[in-house]
Amino acid sequence: MIEVRQLRKRFGDQQVLDGVDLTIEQGESLVIIGRSGGGKSVLLKHLVGLTHPDSGQVLVEGQDIAQLDERELLGVRRKFGMLFQSAALFDSLTVEENIAFVLARERNHTPEEITRRVAEALEMVDLPGTQKKKPAELSGGMRKRVGLARAIIYRPEVIFYDEPTTGLDPVVADSIDKLILRVCNRLRVTSIVVTHDMRSMQTVGRRVAMLHEGRIYATGTPQEMMSSADPVVSRFVRGISDEKEHTF
Amino acid sequence: MLDLPVQIIRGVLAGLGRFSLMVMEVVRSLATQRLSGRDLVAQMYFIGVKSQTVVLVTGAFTGMVLCAQTYFQFHKVKMDTATLAVVSVSMCGELGPVLTALMVAGRVGASMAAELGTMKVTEQVDALRTLAAHPIDYLVVPRVVATVLAVPLLTAESVAMGILSAYLVGVHLLQIDPGYSVVNMLRFTDHRDVLMGFIKSLIFGGIIATTGCYKGMHCGQGAEGVGHSTTEAVVYASIAILMSNFFLTLLLTRLLALL
Numbered sequence: 001m002i003e004v005r006q007l008r009k010r011f012g013d014q015q016v017l018d019g020v021d022l023t024i025e026q027g028e029s030l031v032i033i034g035r036s037g038g039g040k041s042v043l044l045k046h047l048v049g050l051t052h053p054d055s056g057q058v059l060v061e062g063q064d065i066a067q068l069d070e071r072e073l074l075g076v077r078r079k080f081g082m083l084f085q086s087a088a089l090f091d092s093l094t095v096e097e098n099i100a101f102v103l104a105r106e107r108n109h110t111p112e113e114i115t116r117r118v119a120e121a122l123e124m125v126d127l128p129g130t131q132k133k134k135p136a137e138l139s140g141g142m143r144k145r146v147g148l149a150r151a152i153i154y155r156p157e158v159i160f161y162d163e164p165t166t167g168l169d170p171v172v173a174d175s176i177d178k179l180i181l182r183v184c185n186r187l188r189v190t191s192i193v194v195t196h197d198m199r200s201m202q203t204v205g206r207r208v209a210m211l212h213e214g215r216i217y218a219t220g221t222p223q224e225m226m227s228s229a230d231p232v233v234s235r236f237v238r239g240i241s242d243e244k245e246h247t248f
Numbered sequence: 249m250l251d252l253p254v255q256i257i258r259g260v261l262a263g264l265g266r267f268s269l270m271v272m273e274v275v276r277s278l279a280t281q282r283l284s285g286r287d288l289v290a291q292m293y294f295i296g297v298k299s300q301t302v303v304l305v306t307g308a309f310t311g312m313v314l315c316a317q318t319y320f321q322f323h324k325v326k327m328d329t330a331t332l333a334v335v336s337v338s339m340c341g342e343l344g345p346v347l348t349a350l351m352v353a354g355r356v357g358a359s360m361a362a363e364l365g366t367m368k369v370t371e372q373v374d375a376l377r378t379l380a381a382h383p384i385d386y387l388v389v390p391r392v393v394a395t396v397l398a399v400p401l402l403t404a405e406s407v408a409m410g411i412l413s414a415y416l417v418g419v420h421l422l423q424i425d426p427g428y429s430v431v432n433m434l435r436f437t438d439h440r441d442v443l444m445g446f447i448k449s450l451i452f453g454g455i456i457a458t459t460g461c462y463k464g465m466h467c468g469q470g471a472e473g474v475g476h477s478t479t480e481a482v483v484y485a486s487i488a489i490l491m492s493n494f495f496l497t498l499l500l501t502r503l504l505a506l507l
């Protein structure tokens with residue numbers, strides 16, 4: 001469904017993506033892991049066409065979205081939902097207006113239906129009754145969950161989650177993992193999850209891809225990753241830092 | 249050695265190119281997309297209604313000082329009753345549109361650049377794009393349309409206020425004869441002067457909104473980028489208003505003479 005070929009991107013003199021190749025099948029749930037600053041968020045932004053690559057292709061159902069202009073991309077993006085790492089809520093709108101954004105613009109939903117679906121979505125992310133709050137009044141983890149509700153409410157075919165569980169307590173994190181799983185299984189949604197959380201990787205991922213030095217360094221099931229003999233992968237999944245000499 | 253000038257020229261041309269692309273996109277959006285009435289009304293309220301005080305005060309004091317200064321000069325040659333005519337002609341054609349536009353640029357242009365710039369650096373513009381809304385349709389077009397509609401109305405208010413306060417100062421403070429003054433004013437103020445002010449204010453409204461939105465949508469990173477964009481939006485809009493005013497005066501005088 002989504003195919004990335006030889007994607008390259010540099011910012012200034014920093015080569016962030018250096019030939020990424022990746023195929024994502026319809027209905028699968030893929031977890032992307034990699035070092036902080038390794039380019040995972042940049043890769044996601046290329047997948048939804050927010051950033052233009054220097055070279056390479058992003059094929060969505062066979063169509064190269066790197067070639068489309070902004071207006072043509074809008075049609076493609078209706079199929080996508082995205083949870084930003086920073087949540088990126090509209091701070092001039094209330095929680096309810098944020099979540100209902102797409103539905104309210106489509107003009108084929110009644111106000112009652114929108115109210116009901118917003119309430120349902122808030123229930124799902126465990127934030128009932130926060131409709132009238134402004135994003136500035138919420139905690140970081142709450143904002144993230146509102147962002148999640150906003151991304152799933154209009155039932156996109158593909159959802160990109162950029163670190164959905166960072167900043168959440170373990171219980172809520174687990175419930176978000178289960179929600180992602182539920183959305184993926186029940187609605188046959190394709191999920192792409194960027195995460196640093198090994199537990200959530202094992203819960204949500206059917207397949208894991210590790211981004212390292214601008215490329216997909218390894219792919220495999222969560223079990224394969226956890227038991228990998230490769231030094232880079234095993235050090236990452238176990239969370240062991242480079243054994244450099246300490247200078248102070 | 250030639251590197252720096254070349255880079256600067258290239259930067260300016262690239263900026264102009266991006267600006268023209270944005271304006272083209274605005275025109276395209278106006279022609280093909282539905283404009284949300286709710287967004288438009290909200291912007292009209294912010295730009296039009298909330299700018300009243302500043303615009304009225306500007307108009308009043310400009311009219312007053314213009315009246316006093318003109319009177320001091322005209323009094324020497326016993327032309328007291330032509331004072332209001334001078335005030336009215338220059339308020340309608342030049343001072344009203346220009347001063348209103350400058351005040352609105354400072355208030356509205358700056359806030360547009362700051363608001364859109366903040367949305368840009370906090371990824372809200374990206375979020376908008378993933379939610380299948382074009383930033384031009386959703387953010388820029390309502391602001392441009394609202395400003396183009398509001399500035400002429402604000403200009404009219406400011407001109408009226410200017411003339412009214414000039415009348416009060418002239419008649420009650422400087423003892424000019426009210427009857428003759430008003431007759432002279434009406435005789436020398438042409439519909440062309442009014443039309444010129446109207447056309448100018450439409451164009452100035454467009455300049456303010458497109459500059460503010462452009463600076464916001466293309467702002468640099470972080471709080472510093474937003475601050476920079478805000479300043480530049482006001483400076484560029486003000487300069488563009490003053491420069492285009494000169495050329496518009498020359499051009500419109502020719503064109504309107506044909507009427």
Ligand SMILES: Nc1ncnc2c1ncn2[C@@H]1O[C@H](COP(=O)(O)OP(=O)(O)OP(=O)(O)O)[C@@H](O)[C@H]1O
Pocket residue numbers: 011016034035036037038039040041042043085
């Ligand atoms: N707009 C930009 N301009 C310049 N450099 C950028 C930009 N966006 C990202 N980068 C650089 O690209 C690199 C990758 O950033 P990215 O946000 O993708 O990392 P990440 O893998 O998501 O990290 P984290 O796990 O901490 O979120 C970083 O080193 C960053 O400095």
Ligand SMILES: [Mg+2]
Pocket residue numbers: 040041042085162
């Ligand atoms: Mg990231």
